Amino acid sequence: xxxxxxxxxxxxxxxxxxxxxxxxxxxxxxxxxxxxxxxxxxxxxxxxxxxxxxxxxxxxxxxxxxxxxxxxxxxxxxxxxxxxxxxxxxxxxxxxxxxxxxxxxxxxxxx
Amino acid sequence: xxxxxxxxxxxxxxxxxxxxxxxxxxxxxxxxxxxxxxxxxxxxxxxxxxxxxxxxxxxxxxxxxxxxxxxxxxxxxxxxxxxxxxxxxxxxxxxxxxxxxxxxxxxxxxxx
Numbered sequence: 001x002x003x004x005x006x007x008x009x010x011x012x013x014x015x016x017x018x019x020x021x022x023x024x025x026x027x028x029x030x031x032x033x034x035x036x037x038x039x040x041x042x043x044x045x046x047x048x049x050x051x052x053x054x055x056x057x058x059x060x061x062x063x064x065x066x067x068x069x070x071x072x073x074x075x076x077x078x079x080x081x082x083x084x085x086x087x088x089x090x091x092x093x094x095x096x097x098x099x100x101x102x103x104x105x106x107x108x109x110x111x
Numbered sequence: 112x113x114x115x116x117x118x119x120x121x122x123x124x125x126x127x128x129x130x131x132x133x134x135x136x137x138x139x140x141x142x143x144x145x146x147x148x149x150x151x152x153x154x155x156x157x158x159x160x161x162x163x164x165x166x167x168x169x170x171x172x173x174x175x176x177x178x179x180x181x182x183x184x185x186x187x188x189x190x191x192x193x194x195x196x197x198x199x200x201x202x203x204x205x206x207x208x209x210x211x212x213x214x215x216x217x218x219x220x221x222x223x
Contacts, residue, residue, distance in 0.1 A: 031209055043155065043213040050209070058210065090154050097204045099145070100211060102154030 003027075006091050006103040013081050014111055021076045021106050023091030032074035033092040033100065034058075034066065036085075043090065049074055081110045114138065115199045120218040123193075129186040131217050133199030136180045141203045144175060145211070146184045148195040155198065155213075158184065162204075189221045 004025040013019050023032065034046040035058075045058030047066040055066050063085060065077045074093075078085055088107050092100040116134040123129040135144065145160040159166055159173045161182075166173045172185040186193055198216040 033211075035213075042215055043211075045210055045212075048209065092154070094209070097209050099157035099160065100155075101157065105152070105154055 004091060004093055004101055004103040006089075006106050008106060009104065010107050012109045012111060015082060016080050019078045019081050019108065021078075021089055021091075021108070023074045023076070023103060025072055025074075025091075025093040025101075027093065027095070027101075028071055029093035029095045029101075030071070031094045031096065031100075032068065033094075034064070034074065034076045035090045035092065036060065036087040037090060037105075038087050046076065046089075078108075081108075083110050086110045114201045114212070115214055117197070117199050117214065117217045119215065120220065122220050122222055123186075123189045125191060125221055125223050126188055129184075129189040129193065129219055129221070131184040131186075131197050131199075131219060132181065133184070134181045135199070135201045138179050138201050139203070141205075142201045143204050144173065144179075144182050145200045145202060146171070146173065147198045147200065147211075147213075148193075149198070149216070150192075150195040158197075189219075191221050191223060193219065194221045195219060 007022045033048040035043045037043045044060050049055045049068040052071050088105050090105050091103040094100040146158040147155040149155045161173045175182045196216040196218050
């Protein structure tokens, strides 16, 4: 189906484990983004990518790694998960500076 | 930090117009006003954006004051499904970065 999808939708993992959240968009949008949303902080940008093989840090990049080998995919990896990374993660995409379209989110719990 | 100020919450009766205000007194000449909303547990959804002229689409209208220091999002006939947090964001179109800085938004509760 066309649009932006995220997987998994829910994930429980243990402290210290590596976790990868997937994001896929079918529009061939140039830009892709990762946000996290926590109570009391709203949505905060983690990383973004202007095109394949081009990524840049957002407001809260520490503890996260991204890659973008293909335009349509933008995985987010937590190399060693911590409890403070328990959050809801949203992926988004946009064509240039146009409006961003958000995915349904991944709810991650780190125990 | 967010460059906008919004009331934390508002109520609206179903079928009536919902008028959501936003102050952005430090807006720059090249910055647009964007509105997004987030229905509970879903990803944010784009609504509308504008620079200085009033804008209207199938979802809403955006009224920007002449001095551009404030704006109002209007949902002409609010329904229960419009209950959501509404975010007003100012952002340049173009430039070095393509970021949205979300504030805390306004929780609009549409009452039956």
